[in-house]
Amino acid sequence: MQGEFEGRxxxxxxxxxxxxRCHALALARAGAKVxxxxxxxxDGSVGEAARxxxxxxxxxxxxxxxxxxxxxxFADVAAMMARVDSRWGRIDILVNNAGILRDRSFAKMDMADxxxxxxxxxxxxxxCCRAVWERMCRxxxxxxxxxxxxxxxxxxxxxxxxxxxxxxxxxxxxxxxQEGSRxxxxxxxxxxxxxxxxxxxxxxxEDAARLAPEAVSPAVVFMASEQAxxxxxxxxxxxxxxxxxxxETQGVYLPPEARSPQDFRTAFAAMSDISTARHxxxxxxxxxxxxQTANRARGAAA
Numbered sequence: 001m002q003g004e005f006e007g008r009x010x011x012x013x014x015x016x017x018x019x020x021r022c023h024a025l026a027l028a029r030a031g032a033k034v035x036x037x038x039x040x041x042x043d044g045s046v047g048e049a050a051r052x053x054x055x056x057x058x059x060x061x062x063x064x065x066x067x068x069x070x071x072x073x074f075a076d077v078a079a080m081m082a083r084v085d086s087r088w089g090r091i092d093i094l095v096n097n098a099g100i101l102r103d104r105s106f107a108k109m110d111m112a113d114x115x116x117x118x119x120x121x122x123x124x125x126x127x128c129c130r131a132v133w134e135r136m137c138r139x140x141x142x143x144x145x146x147x148x149x150x151x152x153x154x155x156x157x158x159x160x161x162x163x164x165x166x167x168x169x170x171x172x173x174x175x176x177x178q179e180g181s182r183x184x185x186x187x188x189x190x191x192x193x194x195x196x197x198x199x200x201x202x203x204x205x206e207d208a209a210r211l212a213p214e215a216v217s218p219a220v221v222f223m224a225s226e227q228a229x230x231x232x233x234x235x236x237x238x239x240x241x242x243x244x245x246x247x248e249t250q251g252v253y254l255p256p257e258a259r260s261p262q263d264f265r266t267a268f269a270a271m272s273d274i275s276t277a278r279h280x281x282x283x284x285x286x287x288x289x290x291x292q293t294a295n296r297a298r299g300a301a302a
Contacts, residue, residue, distance in 0.1 A: 114160070194212065
């Protein structure tokens with residue numbers, strides 16, 4: 001592992017604490033040079049949390065630098081990426097981890113909090129990806145990890161803003177992978193579950209110990225490696241690693257005269273039959289699937 005990551009430059013956003021800190025440490029142990037990004041201090045300087053992670057990496061013989069930047073600001077991010085490129089001459093790995101919570105039921109949610117969460121998670125990740133994209137294309141190599149969530153995949157009460165942002169990561173991943181594949185860029189999503197300040201108090205002490213953030217980071221190292229998959233959602237928690245699949249049933253063709261709500265209720269069981277589920281690589285593949293199913297049904301009825 002050390003040989004594979006030697007000379008690689010990895011940027012981890014929100015790396016001052018929690019999962020980001022663990023991702024940064026794991027990548028440093030694997031041999032990468034690590035950019036520890038976190039919010040700036042009150043005076044705009046590097047914050048103490050990011051500085052502490054850098055010192056921890058250096059104490060173990062690694063190489064790291066702290067970089068303050070607000071990922072919700074493209075100007076901040078672009079300036080940070082330029083400094084990294086100038087310092088090390090390449091950017092190989094981007095781990096989009098920075099995040100915040102503003103939990104509240106949707107009926108009581110201030111839309112400013114909705115905007116802020118989307119700005120940090122989704123727009124912040126897009127800002128970072130855009131800022132490294134041309135560099136990765138030029139060098140013909142890149143690994144990007146986006147962070148989704150069980151809230152984005154399955155929903156969680158009081159997290160409409162967070163869930164919407166995290167689901168957005170999946171569409172961003174799928175499209176960036178299509179556009180980046182020819183340049184040697186691989187884009188994947190991590191869906192982590194760990195005890196951090198964002199999940200404090202949600203688990204028993206025993207479960208919290210099992211859900212240590214360190215148990216998630218091996219998935220990030222894998223997705224940052226040369227053997228990384230493409231357009232894959234990896235779930236990680238308590239040392240368990242899963243792959244989340246997005247599939248679609250074959251469906252049922254309903255002729256124009258049979259498309260009333262009652263017709264839908266009658267056909268819904270067959271429409272939902274998971275045994276016919278299939279995976280689509282692109283939106284155009286889904287369109288082709290619709291047409292094929294319709295043509296088969298109409299041919300059989302002829």
